[in-house]
Amino acid sequence: MVEQYNARQVEEKIKTSEKPKVSGTYNPKETETRIKSFWEKEKIYRFDSKKKGKIYSIDTPPPTLSGKMHIGHAYSYSQQDFIVRFHRMNGNVFYPFGTDDNGLPTERLVEKLNNVKSKTMKREDFIKMCLKTLKEITPDFIADWKNLGVSCDYDIYYSTIDNNSRKLAQKSFIELYKKGLIYKKGFPTLWCPDCQTSVAQAELDDKELPSLFSTLRFKCNDKDLLIATTRPELLGACVAVFVNPSDKRYKNIVGKKAKVPLFNFEVPIIEDESADIEKGTGVLMICSYGDKYDAEAINRHKLSPKIVLNYNGSLNIEPYSGLKLKDARKKILEDLKNNGFIVEQKQISHNVNTHDKCGTEIEFLPTKQWFIKILDKKKKFLEQGNKIKWHPEFMHKRYDNWVNGLEWDWNISRDRHFGVPIPVWECEKCKEIIVADEKELPIDPTEHKKKCTKCKIEAKAEGKVLDTWMTSSISPQIVSSLVKTSENSKIEIPFSLRPQAHDIIRTWLFYTVVKSLYQENEIPWNNVFISGFVTLGGEKMSKSKGNVISPQEVMEKYSADALRFAAAGAKLGEDSDYQEKDLVTGKKFETKLWNASNFVFMNLTGYDGKKPKKIERIDELFLMKLNELVKTCTESFENYEYSRAKIETEKFFWQIFCDNYLEIVKKRIYENKAGEKSSQYALYNGLLTILKLIAPIMPFITEEIYQSYYSKNEAYKSIHLSRWPTVEKVDKTDELDVFINILTKVRYEKSKAQKSMKAEVKLVLTKEEKSKIVDLLEDLKDVCCAREINEGKEFGVEFV
């Protein structure tokens, strides 16, 4: 069992421990639990609204509340936390937390947990049940984020279905409606027959499906007119037949009528560029509606559509009434075949659009929906995109591609039961729209009666709900509303950062830009930080494939710090493959950090914290080298390149600090040589700096080491509130490199001779070598175990 400590006990422990606690083996499980409660108790990550100075604000992504944290979350939230922790050490951060529970996944979860069906309940009651259920299950869900060390201020919390979020989403609707940016229109829209709702372009997925490509026999003046189709079930909705104007084969029949097989009605034969001469038979049948081009074509030629599809995906045309699309297709093909209307049939595979929530093939149905105008502002959205700094830069292209490819206005209404209601009523007589008063929000119009201001009769409540992105797209406004602002701490839009994954650039990211432009006339954030996915063996993880890595188990086995360490290896924006060896490396790094700290503290007895008058050259060179690392890490973190900071710090700590510097100063410290104080100074500050540099990535172990030694001398109660190391201007010198180079050569000779590194030698250096490290000869002698160092024509090692 994990031993539980509270913060007071931690304090006691620290106070009462005379000797440095860093000894024995590192126990991450116990430590992480204890450090986590210390952070919570001391409110280390609380947003301080009174603190002066610039605020680094984060538009934290709210994870969907369903099930548990998955490994992708673990990586991406770690990555954003690296950046946040770096900025916290440079000033004040605003890092709220939210959960997304306004969507289908949560609806299903709540239904399952309470054994109810939302559609049979009053919407208001279902939302109440959601809020109650969520209150019960959310703490457990969030626990994983806390265990991982994600340093949000969890008191600044929102849920996308809570009263405040619903209120702001409705307010946003009303604001945009009043600005004339929202309209309601009957239109053939993307429709999911399974969810029985309209959907937005951004919710479409591709699916490669097998299909039958059938060439059918239409009739024109008793002659055959062959037309190929994959959608025979829509024959009854055929309203025209198109041929290309430059297709000589069909010139003579343009303007005549074609007879639709099986249904026996006639449709006009029209010239239209959209018919591809090469494809099929070159004749194209237009149905209402097979796809968006049908919709456009029907509009273009002012044809009247024949709607044969019901909202639930069944046909309404005899004799196929009531049959679902797939069954109807089967039956119609059968009938066509039996009547000799099929000339040719082949199996093909083609991509179809499906609904990303349920995988059902998307249909087109004319329904009345609410839209936000976006098509006429493409240029403006591209401009906004240009004002944002993208990390990595190439993700900007994805945004541009999406904006350029937009073909529909944003459909924001959904025919679902659960969600944020659209706060309007419509007079059935004069079609006047009555919007809710801001004071009434959040409101469910179906629960309230409103009269038409003109006709004075009762208006009809809108039954539809808003697209969940309608709420998510105002996340900056939602989190801003959660804190009281003071002079010092205005949470302003644009925020500093939006961290998110690349799969929702077209939705969350884009829609937030839209809202921010329409509501604030601003970009929502100055920086966007796009993380990649976590794969296993190069493949996407999914429950169905069974190749899922559970972050809870990884944390259990390797520690949260090790998991974060692995996440820090992933390059920004790129998918990274989960490799167990990265966790092994992370754990080893912990051990090494622990042992090295142990060694440093052991040798700091008698150190008074003051800077000695004389700093030995070797100590100075080490601190200068470290200064270069500080510079690199600072720049890297500023540019969101946490992985570079991690690699450089790891390399420096292991290779320069442990393998070389500690070995070099050992003898001086053991033997209380003259430069001891100087080395102690360098050890104390060197280790502290290294700890700070790696603290954003490994917050637990660095805090533990800080608490066990440094906190009593340093001004800050947590390493995560301490100040990031500053970069000093120093002259460059290669003395240390030359020194290490010589040391390497000595080690090589010892290794070749199969001798211990402690074997005593006589060393011969060239005049040039010797002159470069003239101040370091005594150190070289110590670390090489050299009895003497002589000058000669060439480098040489002699064993004694």
Add this chain to the structure above:
RNA sequence: GGGCUAUUAGGCUAGUGGCAAACCGAUUCCUUUACACGGAAUAUUCACCAGUUCGAUUCUGGUAUGGCCCACCA
């Protein structure tokens, strides 16, 4: 079909206009005043073809192969 991105040691990945690198693994050795969960060393490598350049793994163009996004869907 368009866009983006990638191709580096046995595996997984950094990186750079001028001796090619970390980690895991393999091989050889080393040990006891931080750490064998350690240290020293060894082997093996920049997809292909052109161009720019004194010099290209790095820049440019193309080819091949993979991934992602978008489009096509009669």
